[in-house]
Amino acid sequence: MLEQLFTKLENYYDEMVEIRRYLHQHPELSFQEVNTAQYIKSFYEKLGVEVQGNVGGNGVVAKIRGAKPGKTIALRADFDALPIHEENEVPYKSLNPGVMHACGHDGHTATLLVLAKALHELRDELSGTYVMIHQHAEEYAPGGAISMIEDGCLEGVDAIFGTHLWASEPTGKIQYRKGPIMAAADRFEIHIQGQGGHGAHPHSTKDAIVIASQLVLNLQQIVSRRVNPVDSAVISVGSFVAENAFNVIADKAKLIGTVRTFNEDVRTFIEQEIDRVVKGTCIAADCEYSYEFHRGYPAVVNHSEETDYLIDCVQNISGVHTVEESEPQMGGEDFAYYLEHVKGTFFFTGAKPEGVTQAFPHHHPKFDIDEKAMLVAAKALGAAALNY
Numbered sequence: 001m002l003e004q005l006f007t008k009l010e011n012y013y014d015e016m017v018e019i020r021r022y023l024h025q026h027p028e029l030s031f032q033e034v035n036t037a038q039y040i041k042s043f044y045e046k047l048g049v050e051v052q053g054n055v056g057g058n059g060v061v062a063k064i065r066g067a068k069p070g071k072t073i074a075l076r077a078d079f080d081a082l083p084i085h086e087e088n089e090v091p092y093k094s095l096n097p098g099v100m101h102a103c104g105h106d107g108h109t110a111t112l113l114v115l116a117k118a119l120h121e122l123r124d125e126l127s128g129t130y131v132m133i134h135q136h137a138e139e140y141a142p143g144g145a146i147s148m149i150e151d152g153c154l155e156g157v158d159a160i161f162g163t164h165l166w167a168s169e170p171t172g173k174i175q176y177r178k179g180p181i182m183a184a185a186d187r188f189e190i191h192i193q194g195q196g197g198h199g200a201h202p203h204s205t206k207d208a209i210v211i212a213s214q215l216v217l218n219l220q221q222i223v224s225r226r227v228n229p230v231d232s233a234v235i236s237v238g239s240f241v242a243e244n245a246f247n248v249i250a251d252k253a254k255l256i257g258t259v260r261t262f263n264e265d266v267r268t269f270i271e272q273e274i275d276r277v278v279k280g281t282c283i284a285a286d287c288e289y290s291y292e293f294h295r296g297y298p299a300v301v302n303h304s305e306e307t308d309y310l311i312d313c314v315q316n317i318s319g320v321h322t323v324e325e326s327e328p329q330m331g332g333e334d335f336a337y338y339l340e341h342v343k344g345t346f347f348f349t350g351a352k353p354e355g356v357t358q359a360f361p362h363h364h365p366k367f368d369i370d371e372k373a374m375l376v377a378a379k380a381l382g383a384a385a386l387n388y
Helices: 002-011 013-025 034-047 105-121 145-150 208-225 264-285 304-314 335-341 372-387
Strands: 050-055 059-065 068-078 127-135 159-170 173-176 179-182 184-193 233-241 252-261 288-297 300-302 322-325 343-352
Touching (some): 002 105, 013 105, 059 145, 068 105, 068 335, 068 372, 105 159, 159 173, 159 304, 159 335, 173 304, 208 264, 264 288, 300 304, 300 335, 335 343
Parallel strands (some): 173 322
Antiparallel strands (some): 050 059, 059 127, 184 252, 184 288
């Protein structure tokens, strides 16, 4: 059965590439993926597959029911793009200025659609039910997973599997990890209210830029001096805004940043420590402040048994030459929510473009993938679903 599936996937590889390139040319931002969702839904309708749109928003769920009884396995692919202007000069370059598939979600979608087509053609020989979860809005919290789960996409599901095309690793490599594999991704925002004035008279002001600069440095000591070194954590300030004329001392400054953690206790501790550091810095500077901490996705925590099972499934797949344990990744993923509800595992499929020593990273305007990685991903997901 597995060989039949693999043969179909190989025969449909050109269609997989065609789908991916179409989606790459027509990207849509998180929570705005109306046309993409309709494209996915229409694909299933043409096949005659049971499909439901508007699941938890723009989500799409298709079900392929085997002729024989068995377990219900879910496979998930995301399909939103990013607010990035593409700089690649390729025939399938984004046609939407300022919007780009810079993380491989177009490849995830093409992979799952063609895998579903192959499974549908084998339905008379299949056992169980295969739930294809096409998720919107992975890139922007609160994400699409929560609303899709609330809308019933996991009802009756025994296990779930998902993969991310990973451009930093060569095609043919599968990376797994038991336990936490991707970090909780949170956001904070700090507003400093000082007292502006003339640049020639700093003694009569409370310089918001100096205060915010000191705060940026103070925040770095939370991880280096307050968090146990055996616990991984990141605090990064990504935006510092204080616009004024050259001879004006700023009265306001705004800092926006992210916190990444794996341990829930460390996550809570850092949230509280940022508040303490901000308060202390502003007391010392005699200024006012506001602080908001927005919790994003929790850590992606893989189930041990399902991860061991996946390792066995992918060992002998044609096109896979390396199966290795991944280091924990500080990136975030709302696949975490699925794993809080059902057993499963999330893994990386190498997708480094051919002929490059170092690929452009995810979320870069020149990001791209080796499209052959989609075939590897389809086989890995297909093997996991069929064998479970």
